[in-house]
Amino acid sequence: MERYRIVFSGSGGQGVITSAIILAEAAVLHENLTAVQSQVYGAEARGGSTRSDVIISDSEIYFPKVTQPNVLVCLTQEAYNKFSGIIRPGGLLITDAKYVEITKKVDARQREIPMYEAVMEKIGKPIVFNICMLGVFIGMTELVKPESVMSVLERRIPKGFLELNRHALQLGMDLTEGVRR
């Protein structure tokens, strides 16, 4: 398989790091792939721009950081301004349609998806924004199966929240229907 170098970015508290961990864990534990996840730590726990790197492959991964992602997700304008320049030419750049105004300067397949709007309209709970984003990601890349993500969530979150997350993941995947890959 192609080696996927992925960067999820947004602001602290949006859950981008959690979604990166879930994705990588799903790949390793349920898809028998190799994955490495890392994140850039700042002093702040909330706010600021935050970034998490995931590499997924079917062979050994040595250097664990992503310098040029072939998939970049930006959930805030600040993250987009900061990170859109690092994308691998021709890569996939997914942004939230409400929060990010894209520029034409980037050599990438830019896809604006109304994730936040859909979450608020269909679910009403911003806490699952990141899971919806993960749904969009796997809808676009088909890198891991949604069942693998759900298996990870089953272990990580209380039972009472599973349905909510399943809904958000499906919502994200639905948003990619008809969107060019």
Place this chain on the structure above:
Amino acid sequence: MTENIKFVQGNEACVEGALYAGLDFFAGYPITPSTEVAEQMSVQLPKIGGSFLQMEDEIASLCAIIGASLTGHKVMTATSGPGFSLMQEALGYAVMAEIPCVIVNVQRGGPSTGNPTHVAQGDVNQARWGTHGDHAIVALTASNHQDVFAVTVEAFNIAETYRTPVILLFDEVIGHMRERLVIPEPGEIPLVERLRTSVKEGVDYHPYLPREDGRLPMSDFGSVHRYNVTGLYHDMWGFPSDNPKIVHGLSRHLMDKIENNAHQIAMVKEYYLEDAEQILISYGASARSALHVVVSRRNRGEQLGLLELQTLWPFPAEIVRDRCRNARSVTVVEMNKGQILEQVKHAVEAPERVFLANRVDGVLINPTDIRNFLRVIQGRGI
């Protein structure tokens, strides 16, 4: 998915290794980037009836685990640079009193508060000489989580075998990144248990008289033998002495028990060294980038090899000398100003062919950095 496959941070892999080795006492103080070790210990240890203590500082943390080691427990603390600085006093005590214990330093940028959330490998020499006075020390490291687990187990084995503190010198990248860890089955990695004296009650027990094989059987505090433990030079009963013969003998013993067993303690990993014309020497997170370069260059037919050090102290000089004998160039890849470089230069026959590829800005040295260094070295006609 089986239960023994995990997707974890390096800090958690270290905790898993420690628990596998039989650790049941941990004391620590929160500090980035090692905090997850303490957090995981606080979750795991009570479940197995073990003790987790959050002490008032790093000084107290190391002191507390030394106390617990004396009652017969396998013990550990974890910290980063500033805390490791505070621990140097008690580290010397553990060396002098010959107390088995494991000290984890997940390195960040220094000196002082430095660069807390970013990677560095600047504490290599501090691990060796941070505490005052002549002494030997053991420090191990690793570049992936399976190895973090394995060297952590080995750290406990060495601590028990030689009655010595052992330092695990990890770094921020290894501590924080997540990757696969497979927990070995019980028994898969051999464990060294505390060697306790067979001397019966009422018979004179010498806590500091080595057996013929050099090992010193211990007696748990609270059991029948009452003896003294001190940071002063001491006789075979543990009582203070400034008799020059005793001072000389103990000083030599503390050095020899480690240095004379350096070959036993030495752990390295070798990649494509057999015919390597250019050798990279690296360790910890830097070794991942070095291996990346070696594997990609090999695919293009270039004769590049990697010697990854897992034992940093005692420095495996013999292995380094032997493997580098036929190399045109040796490049040490590390994230400091050349702390292992100096050791390699001393070890090899041709120090003028030893070069440094480093980065000291808090960013993990990457394969492109290393390629650029190699280009410069080749440009010099070496």
Place this chain on the structure above:
Amino acid sequence: MAVKDFLRERFFPHLWCPGCGHGTVLNGLVRAIEELGIRKSDIVMVSGIGCSSRISGYLDFHTLHTIHGRALAFATGVKMSRPKLNLIVPMGDGDALAIGGNHFIHACRRNIDITAIVMNNRIYGMTGGQYSPLSGYGAAATTAPYSNIDHTFDVVELSKAAGATFVARTTSYHPKEITKYIKKAIQHKGFSVVEIMSQCPTYFGRKNKIGGAVEMLEYMKDQTTPIDSKAKAENPDLIERGIFVEKELPEYCEEYEKVIERAKGGA
């Protein structure tokens, strides 16, 4: 068991100066343990650095002679890892409250079942007579040649404020009280502090022109009084002796047992 059975006689005579109060503390401590009938192998004595800390070497217990100021931290590890042992930690004033001050207040706060004995002679003896945090304003010392400007701690008030659940004070002039309070402190479940004012004729007495051991003992007799005595009411400057705090609060090792139960229950 006779008192001398507790001693490591081969190390006598001890290293303390003639007239030093620390021998009286040793005496009172041994009598307390003898009267309590605790087995020698059930006692771990942990000490730091200084004249006071050498007390551990003379006693036939499990003895841990550690580093300056850190005795309580080592003792915490011993106690937590084997709660059935009796932990006794003799410390000097500088050892306990200057370099070891932080460990001291946190041990008080945790209420871990350790008996701390502060042998307060108001001076650094082993290094030759420098002022300690207990020397007090106006005292003379080799590092206070123009008179000390540091104010002192009150060991009792500090211990109380930090959360110790047993706090007592006496002096080397009152050996029976030493035995009595140390006995109670060892029996007390929780962190106990016994401050014993002790004389250092070699440095504190000489530097401050108080005289020799006899004069210093007389000073301790005259300048102290039992808690709430009539004498104290008449002369508020007198230092009180007695038990200042004796209360029951959850002990740390027992509390930790509950943590284990919760962790296992929640697993």
